[in-house]
Amino acid sequence: MFFDSWDGLLRVVVVGVCAYAALVALVRLSGKRTLAKMNAFDMVVTVALGSTLATVLLTSDVALAEGVLALALLICAQFAVAWTSVRLGLVRRAVKSTPTLLVWQGRLRDRALRDQRVSRAEVLQAVRAQGQGALDQVAAVVLETDGTFSVIPLNSAGDLDALDNVPDVPRD
Known part of the structure; x- marks a missing residue:
């Protein structure tokens, strides 16, 4: 043995x-x-x-x-x-998934959270991890194809062209 x-x-x-x-x-x-x-x-x-x-x-x-x-x-x-x-x-x-927009202009997208089985608490944790104190300081939160969260603060959002391959991003 x-x-x-x-x-x-x-x-x-x-x-x-x-x-x-x-x-x-x-x-x-x-x-x-x-x-x-x-x-x-x-x-x-x-x-x-x-x-x-x-x-x-x-x-x-x-x-x-x-x-x-x-x-x-x-x-x-x-x-x-x-x-x-x-x-x-x-x-x-x-073979590849697409990124998912979870927060847009400080507002949670409830359907996207449900579809991706992500809780509000997980999104808030990702926002805090990026040094942000409130959702209204966030331009976008994206659930990436590898399961990580990308948080884009409003003060560094620029023209948001980094979101070009993310479906459901509102285009003004």
Whole structure:
């Protein structure tokens, strides 16, 4: 239960070092976007990479070469989807969400909060975290595609062109 053999431990060390080195090399080759905190698809790939690495390390039925191939396949699939989504709107809409406007000109947008399952308290926390003391000091709060909140204070809103890709922004 606590110890099977020295061979098992040695296998974990050798395969672990090799698999880790292969994963780092593959991630570096594929670019920064591979582990980006961008959307649900990126998170799924990150979790799958971790699960695959754990399987390679702890399951003696999986050879190192098979594990490295599985890691490479996941990274190549993520690269292909990211590359295609930049070029084709249909793919982009299928794998990426859109940002959601939660506050506009100091007013909460109740329907958007309900649709995104975000509470008023969460929005107020995001506003406070940006050093704002009241909603009327906020031009907009956006729930980004990665689940983070962006708070745009009125005093630095400018022409709000940063909201060009956010649906439902009132255009005057």
